[in-house]
Amino acid sequence: MANKKRTFQSERKHTRLDFSPLVITCELVCTTADSPTAQTANTALGQYEPDRSVTPTIIRPQTTVNDPDGIYTSGINNHNLASDQHAWFVNGTPIAKVWKEGTDYTIIKDSSDDNGSLKIMRNIVPGEVATLAYQGMFNDFRTGTNYVVNGSGMALTTTDKGGNKMACSVDCEQLAYDPLKDELALYEYLVAEGIEKAGQRDKFVNGKSYERTVTITLTQGTSTITELPKGMTMRLVERGKNTALAAGTLEHPEIKSVAFPKIGFDMRFTWQQEFEVQFVNASGKVETSAGISLIRDMSYLTQHDVARGNDIVPGQQRYYNYGIFAAGDQPIQYPELYYDIQWWTQARVYDPSTKAYKYAERIERQAGASMECSVESLGIGFEKNLCWFDVSMDIEEREPAAVLTAADAGTVLTDDKGNVLIF
Template sequence: MESVKKRIRKDFQPLTIAVSLKIMTPNSPTSQVYNSENGEYEPDRGVTPLVILPEVIANCTDGSWNTPYANELLSEMKWYINGKEASTVASWNGKYSIDTVGSTRGAITINRNVSPGESFELHFEGVVADTRLGANIPVKTDTITLSTVDKSEDEYSLSIGDDQIIRYNPFEDALLLYDYKVANGLTTASTSARNAALNENAYERSISVSVHKGDTLLAAGYTLNLYSIGSGGVLTQLTTAKHEIIALTLTKITMDLRLIEKGDFLLVVNVGGKEKARKQFSINRVYPKFDIEPVSGVSINPGETTHYNKVMVHYNGNIVPVPAPILKMVWFTDTENLTGVQHNEGTETVITLSRTGIGNTYLDDWLDIYVEAEQKPIFKVMTDASGTEYTDKSGNVYIN
């Protein structure tokens, strides 16, 4: 007699998806300059097209997802221009194409020049198919602005010495590592060592600002305001009173990227109380794929009461020397008698074997040890229950 059939499925964890816009053509950025004397654009997108990739990164905490760069899985791909689907905007007809193949699937190639006075906000929407769960996951990017400056004698222009879409990856941040080592007594504080860690990957990001009047670079005679762009395009002015803004001068912004998950910002130049130029940029925190495993697989002696182990983390083909400031890591064990037993959080563990359920016979004398890890979220300013910020003796706020 055959019993009733019972179907048992694998229990997959849901995907974590991050999507951001990436300029693939450094010689053809989102802003152009128009020379009214000769009627030419720089760059001319008819010659040097602009290519924007909606980069989709997908990860899963249980390790069951093997396609971290997921563009090739995109479907239902649509680009929008000022809120309208691109195919319905007559002035763009024949001026763009969307890649449908491989790792650049979804990328838009733009051959259209933007006339002075025009401004276009673009964003991408699509779907990623998760075949493990039989689910279609919608993805949507932030907007990116295309604009053109008219190069004339009295025209003001504003540019930044950085990408229009700034990506922060904690795995590549040497300053984050330096801070952690100093705070935990792993190294001695040193001005030279900290300065060496201040590079293009550091959370302390300095963005140079250039303001021109015609061909003349200005250093005074204007004000520079920074705004965050909220839902519905609502602008909120930012100053150094916000901890994300470390410094703001006429020629440079310094921002703390640890405190920013995803944000759109607007720089505005004012002269005599009137707006003369503006520049939008975005900041996105990146969640790349990494691999993690316990280091030790040494057998347990019958008389032992504890087991020591530590993690090894790989990112981009290299061992991450100190993963603690980047990842939340929780230790677990499975045995024949008990599964999913949670132990401590951290890069190392000392497990009390009696808690694991490990036995003394051939059938139950084994133990599986593993770590569940995820990238830590954005840092926050530490406060008490009433919202008062904790500071050190010099008045600097604690950020964790």
């Protein structure tokens, strides 16, 4: 017999088992304005500017999360990177095998926005290039899932400024573009479809988006030039050529702007391009130049399954199906943005003359992420042994974008707001 009241607690159950997948982006960002990735040196005197032994360079693997459920806050989420899983590489080799920890570098491991950042105390000798890459582990506390995150494409370079020599360098020699990692293109698609609200575009412009900017540093001797000297011009050319390329042309829509000290690119328009930025004096002589490469490197599609394979039930009038897509551990929510998807069905029918089953003609269905048709159009019978059919998708990666023109191929088409139409 109880002589006081008793309390109980029910079994704990989640009220939601499925969460929208996270879209995680990791890009390498130099956070030390006074110690950038490009150095200058006077090897005769053994001097570096900046001197990283005094002013270290910090490279952050800046990890941001787009959570449709709004559980994760937008912005930098480096504190969710596992502190014991930070892996840095120099020219593809684990950093500990080529540099000395504590002398040449340290890795920041804390709960701040700099968690995982690489602190570099090593000066790079002229002619040496140290290309950096990062790999880490991001924990989704909602589901217990661990995501591998990667960042790359940043290089440390040094130019010898002995004497009064003019030289230039770029902050990124190779721009790699993966449409599946482009949050800006996805955001603009969702706005166009009425799923997202406009006005947040700047939040999605980053080192993975199709809008990219290369910054050029021009030096003379040990001085950095912030304004072009009189008579000197900067031009962008195809590598191996000397004809200046203009921005916003039909021939090169991937070039958005060319104005010292920056060049803007739209990565949607190309598979691969090799450019060179040149500085030309009043006599037409190229004083110095640097190369810039653009490359499209789309993640491999590892899952492309038809979602439903269940039977047609008696009385069913419509048939619906959709695809499930993923690239590695990244679910693809809007595959129609990246792939041309053609659905088709094919009934398997009984041939009385041969007393065997055979496939009927393939019927093309809708293009896109899903398909729907009448059960009657499937071409199947009503008996158990006559209701077989296959449903499948033909999938092809979309080509790079192109500017939409009129029939004469010379008139660029725009919408009612003056925006250039692309497809």
